[in-house]
Amino acid sequence: MAIRKILLPLAGIASAPGALTTALMLAERWCAHLHALHVRTDTRDVAPLAGEGLSGAMIEEMMASTEKEGNTEASALLALFTTQTTARNIAVGAPLRAESGAVRAASARFSSIVGREEELVAGEARLSDLIVVPHPKSAEEVASADALHAVLFDSGRPALIAPVGIPATLGTRIAIAWNGTAESASAVASVLPWLADATAIRIFHSPDYQRxxxxxxxxADFLELHGITADATEFRAIDRNAGAGLLAAVTDYGADLLAMGAYSHSRLRQLILGGVTRHVLEHASIAVLMNR
Structure with a gap:
């Protein structure tokens, strides 16, 4: 199935340029409609601080500051969105449709709303084909990671973690991290639309990673049924770290997209002990398509 609707949660201006460029590249590639969504903090969420010994005047000041910061950030993001869509000559507004009703060209819209980011992003993502998320390391913005986990755990949809920088290519040399789990199978299903146009596809597997x-x-046999030829290579953990071994092998291969399952173990276990998902999120320099 082709990608027709892309969601881009914008956490802040610092991480936005690379993620927006990536999302617009994909909208052009797939003739898709991009929804760039910015969620401003609800000032009412500051009210519970009243129980922390703050005076009413202090809380009102915090609420006013939160609202001002949100509006300033929204204005900056809209300006960036306008600049990039204009430069690419991408129509802004409703999706451009053919007589059949199908989307016929790339289009985009920007919205800034007030609410709880995790809930709003997860809900919007459920009716999107792909969610592009700013890389958690692209800026010191906790919200980038919050949006990513909202997509992975609460939407049932794939998340594409944008590279920290602006990619020259995306999806020409594809790496698939395979370990036999339901999560990696879901990642394969999501990357299928990309594979037909790729110039090279390689499956990366390891006894240190296999479940x-x-x-x-x-x-490889399954992909062959779809008319897709992929070779396979085994990688080894580096210093007992399968994630480091995977990224080293993928880098040597020259991939510009890595597809993999996320959190085969619990997120809490990975936070405490580490894991492949955590290592990739912290150290990958290319785009990563992740699924739960």
């Missing part, structure tokens, strides 16, 4: 389930050879 109970089909192996890499079985995945």
């Amino acid at each position: 109970q389930g089909p192996d890499a050879a079985q995945l």
Whole structure:
């Protein structure tokens, strides 16, 4: 199935340029409609601080400051959105449709709303084909990570973590991290639309990464049924870190997109002990398509 609707949660101006460029590149590629969504903090969320010993005047000042910061950030994001869509000659507004009703050209819209980001992003993502999320390391913005986890855990949709910088290419050399889990199978399903146009596809597997389930050879056979040829290579953990071994192998391959499952173990376990997902999120320099 082709990608027709892309959601881009914009956490802040610092992380926005690379993520917006990536999302617009994909909108052009897929003739898709991009919704750039900025969620401003609800000033009423500051009210519970009244129980922390703050006076009413202090709370009102904090609420006014929060609202001002949100409006300033929204204005800056809209200006960036306008600049980039104009430069690419992408129509702004409703999706451009053919007589059949299908989207016929790239289009985009920007909205800034007040609410709880995790809830609003997850809800909007459920009816999107792809969610582009700013890289958590692209700026010191906790909201980038919050949006990513909202998509992964509460939307049922794939998340594309944009690279920190602006990519020259995206999806020409594709790496698939395979370990036999339901999460990696979901990632394969999401990357299928990309594979037909890729110039090279490689499956990366490792005994340090494999879980109970089909192996890499079985995945290659499955892709062959879709007319997709992929080779497979084994990687090894570096200093007992499978994530480091995976990224090293993917980098040597020259991939510009990595597709993988996310959090085969619990998120809490990965936060405490580390894991492949956590390592990739912290250290990947290319775009990563992740699924739960």
